Amino acid sequence: MYMSSTQKRSWTFSNESELITLRTEANAQYIERHREDEAAVKAGDMSRFFLTAAEERCLVRQFELHLRDFCRRFQPPVPRAVMGAAFHYFKRFYLRNSAMDYHPKEMLVTCVYLATKVEEFNVSMAQFVSNIKGDREKAAEIILNNELLLMLHLNYNLTVHHPFRPVEGLLVDIKSRGSLRDPERLRPGIEEMLERVYLTDAILLYSPSQIALAAILHAASKINENLDSYVMDILIGPSGREHLSGLIEAVRCIRSLIKCIELPPKDQMRMLEKKLEKCRNQAHNPDSYVYKKRMLDMIDEDDDDDERYLYTKMIRDQSANDEALLGVSKVHSPAA
Numbered sequence: 566m567y568m569s570s571t572q573k574r575s576w577t578f579s580n581e582s583e584l585i586t587l588r589t590e591a592n593a594q595y596i597e598r599h600r601e602d603e604a605a606v607k608a609g610d611m612s613r614f615f616l617t618a619a620e621e622r623c624l625v626r627q628f629e630l631h632l633r634d635f636c637r638r639f640q641p642p643v644p645r646a647v648m649g650a651a652f653h654y655f656k657r658f659y660l661r662n663s664a665m666d667y668h669p670k671e672m673l674v675t676c677v678y679l680a681t682k683v684e685e686f687n688v689s690m691a692q693f694v695s696n697i698k699g700d701r702e703k704a705a706e707i708i709l710n711n712e713l714l715l716m717l718h719l720n721y722n723l724t725v726h727h728p729f730r731p732v733e734g735l736l737v738d739i740k741s742r743g744s745l746r747d748p749e750r751l752r753p754g755i756e757e758m759l760e761r762v763y764l765t766d767a768i769l770l771y772s773p774s775q776i777a778l779a780a781i782l783h784a785a786s787k788i789n790e791n792l793d794s795y796v797m798d799i800l801i802g803p804s805g806r807e808h809l810s811g812l813i814e815a816v817r818c819i820r821s822l823i824k825c826i827e828l829p830p831k832d833q834m835r836m837l838e839k840k841l842e843k844c845r846n847q848a849h850n851p852d853s854y855v856y857k858k859r860m861l862d863m864i865d866e867d868d869d870d871d872e873r874y875l876y877t878k879m880i881r882d883q884s885a886n887d888e889a890l891l892g893v894s895k896v897h898s899p900a901a
Contacts, residue, residue, distance in 0.1 A: 630828070
């Protein structure tokens with residue numbers, strides 16, 4: 566149940582100000598840790614070298630679009646719950662982590678990969694990386710190296726409650742107790758709303774049932790139908806009138822967030838991506854010497870307590886077993 570879940574307890578916030586504060590703190594902490602880095606010192610002007618909290622937010626929003634598009638193109642097609650869980654993980658991760666520390670393009674695919682496991686959508690690593698352009702062996706290594714890190718930063722709170730089930734429950738209730746003719750007409754508007762809601766912070770602020778109701782009311786307005794009497798007289802009823810104002814406000818805010826989705830200009834995004842490449846943490850950049858040396862040191866480490874290395878090895882072995890069971894051969898990089 567959502568009300569007793571870690572999603573409600575740890576990942577549902579009171580207002581947008583809390584989210585802004587967390588993201589601003591993550592940005593400031595990264596800058597404080599790296600202001601003495603050689604590249605930052607050479608740049609001189611710290612405000613121009615590092616991304617601001619607002620610039621980070623623009624970047625992360627852009628990569629949320631990439632996450633959505635990646636899931637849309639994925640073969641075999643992923644269930645909605647996989648995309649929904651991946652969005653939750655991605656948004657939660659960047660509440661307390663800076664995009665300068667962990668590049669969104671690498672965490673994006675890791676979030677989707679973890680979501681396929683949690684939502685029991687069984688694909689092997691070979692099948693997964695076949696959906697990624699470029700060096701697929703390198704992509705697999707990045708995902709495996711980041712998977713445990715992602716779970717740690719999510720506090721292992723991996724179960725996600727989605728609005729899809731509440732939507733189905735509300736539709737059944739409208740059919741049985743409401744007066745709306747053919748409630749199935751609402752589905753296109755519901756699907757449109759639910760897809761857009763993941764591009765907002767609504768999933769960090771409101772319950773799945775509130776989002777589901779907002780989607781149904783949005784869909785009803787799209788076909789010029791009114792469900793106010795159903796909500797007030799049947800769904801809420803006389804005994805729940807004290808909660809009505811709060812519910813109306815939640816629905817209003819969710820719909821407002823959907824309307825306020827803004828995409829930054831492409832030229833601005835290119836500038837921010839170039840800026841990110843200069844100020845990102847090289848210890849977490851798979852193309853950097855620092856990162857490659859750290860990986861080699863971990864592999865050469867004889868200490869059996871090296872949890873991260875052992876976990877990566879375990880996942881590699883599991884992936885190989887999955888591929889054997891599924892009859893899928895290993896996918897090599899195009900350059901191989």
